[in-house]
Amino acid sequence: MPELPEVETSRRGIEPHIINQTVNEVIIRQKQLRWPIPTTLKKQLIKQRIQQVERRGKYILLRTQVGTVILHLGMSGSLHITNKNTPAEKHDHLDICFNNKKILRLRDPRRFGAVLWTKADPLEHKLLIKLGPEPLNADFSAEYLYKASRNRRVAIKTLLMNSHIVVGVGNIYASESLFQAGINPKRSSHKISLARYQKLVAAVKNILQLAIKQGGTTLKDFTHEDGKPGYFQQTLAVYGRANEACIHCTTPIKQFTQAQRSTFYCSQCQR
DNA sequence: CAAAGGTCCTGCTCGC
């Protein structure tokens, strides 16, 4: 479900409800996610105060004095702020309950998400330490991507989705960014010029920023269903639009499978 | 049966 803008929108949505709040109960209904939820989570987390709600790539970090909860929403995960009056539904796997009566509830039908606990610096965690730069930070630049791509033969779309190269660019926004930059998703990353990487990096930043902005304005109240962050279909130029007319040249948008994921592009506008 | 918005892990190939 979530790409970086949705994860960031989720982070902003839950933060005001749980920051500086103390955990008084942890309910694990289904611990079998991508990895098992650690059995020690409950013991570690109870009586701890959430000091910081942070994001790194698509991971959300809940920092306490003694350790950090590492959350990942996988393909179908979502976070909700709720309370004891709202019964848990089928795929509500975890509740973190606070003194202010609020509950942070994780829902994840496909269970590709993860909930982990670390006492050490979470940024040094095995899953986070090798992550590439944040796409919206200055260190994600055309020069950086150009350099990183020189000895790689993978298609540019695959490179863009590699979290060791840059975090947070998922399947939808990879297609969208390449369309905006006018680059064919099949093109070998090592054959792309610095000038074209300038366009691509600008497109990635532009698209992610816009999506976050839209997430923020769409998000009314994270405690209700209608507050869920979603994808904003009207802003998608190519994703999910196979056979529809390209918005620039009216050529039908093509769809094909690349690294086991659907890619959408315009064969006329993207070379 | 295929596909859905993620990404780690395994094992292979390639070049030094």
Place this chain on the structure above:
DNA sequence: TGCGAGCAGGACCTTT
């Protein structure tokens, strides 16, 4: 021959 890096494919799971 050995080693590391890059890469493809499989794996995880449920719903439509």
